[in-house]
Amino acid sequence: MTATDSDAAALRRIVAAARPCVQGLAPYVPGARPSTVDEQVCRLASNENPLGPSPKALAALAEPANLSRYPDNDGHALREVLSARHDCPADCLLFGNGSSDLLDLVACAYLEAGRSAAFARHAFVVYPLVVQAAGAEARISAPHPAEHEQPLGHDPETLRERVSETTAVVFIANPNNPTGTVLTDDEIRTLIEALPPQVLVVLDEAYAEYRDPIPAAGRFLEYPQVIVTRTFSKIFGLAGLRIGYALAHPEVVAMLNRVRQPFNVNTLAQQAAVAAVGDEEHVAHSRAANAEGMQRLLEAAHGLQLRPLGTHANFLTLDFGDQAQAVVAYLRERGILVRALPEYELPDWLRFTIGTPDETRILIDALHAWRQS
Ligand SMILES: Cc1ncc(COP(=O)(O)O)c(C=O)c1O
Incomplete structure (x- = not known):
């Protein structure tokens, strides 16, 4: 056996020595991020507060x-x-x-x-x-x-x-x-x-x-x-x-x-x-901005005949049927990052974090453009 073969065998052994339940794990997949530090995108994939910290x-x-x-x-x-x-x-x-x-x-x-x-x-x-x-x-x-x-x-x-x-x-x-x-x-x-x-x-x-x-x-x-x-x-x-x-x-x-x-x-x-x-003021402001953005996105979803799930948090999940993956790519090309949900067993649905008023407008315009394309 060459040194390389024995190295490869040693590597296989040490990897296989991890607990079986860990070997079967798929690591957590975070929401999409901008490709470079400077890229300007609407980050609607990770349910963060678009207004930033208090x-x-x-x-x-x-x-x-x-x-x-x-x-x-x-x-x-x-x-x-x-x-x-x-x-x-x-x-x-x-x-x-x-x-x-x-x-x-x-x-x-x-x-x-x-x-x-x-x-x-x-x-x-x-x-x-x-x-x-x-x-x-x-x-x-x-x-x-x-x-x-x-x-x-x-x-x-x-x-x-x-x-x-x-x-x-x-x-x-x-x-x-x-x-x-x-x-x-x-x-x-x-x-x-x-x-x-x-x-x-x-x-x-x-x-x-x-x-x-x-x-x-x-x-x-x-x-x-x-x-x-x-x-x-x-x-x-x-x-x-x-x-x-x-x-x-x-x-x-x-x-x-x-x-x-x-x-x-x-x-x-x-x-x-x-x-x-x-900072109660920041919480109150964030709640109000979220409620307003949610309402606008919900109305747009109704107009576009996209079925929504619940509205109790800072995101809205919508049904795109077999178009879900194509919509992720379409939005990505327009600088909008959203969350596909295969690991949630929801391959037809996409989750949108409620963004700033500008981001919500950009998203709604892009969804209209996609519908007409
Ligand atoms: C339902 C739920 N619980 C917990 C968390 C974990 O959040 P963190 O670890 O940032 O506190 C998240 C994050 O997205 C979540 O959606």
């Missing part, structure tokens, strides 16, 4: 931070402002490097081979990833039909039926990405009470601040088996800093803390998040 957060980032020191491992300042904001004890809070980090901590603490997690088809794509990475089984429930008032959204009844004696976690995205649908608090409460009490219910509320009214994050704290996750990536416009938080019973928080990496949330993210929580 000005108060930007001002906080300009303040001196001692970056030669490790971050505050317990996020004291952010803990204080969020416990006041949500009127909850400080030890109910847990911070993550984005809320995806918190979903991963749940999988790490509660899932392993022989256990399972239940979630609905078309639910946020990080759930199957963290479940499979933990070696657990994904038990996927049938969604509502497309004609339902929450089209393709989570059906709490079928979700409950998918829970078996192996199920340790149920993931619910509320609103869900990419269907933009919601479950009511009554539906969630009924579901929680119908589940065995040892099943951890993860209520992922990444888009909660776009709902009307904004639901209180602590409204399920009476249930020790519920954990609510939120993020600074969406309405707070801080996706690039990676910070999210969870509210849960202090003992559940303590359990998740055992698997949390030390210093998982960086100093600048904490500093900006504290300021962002206090």
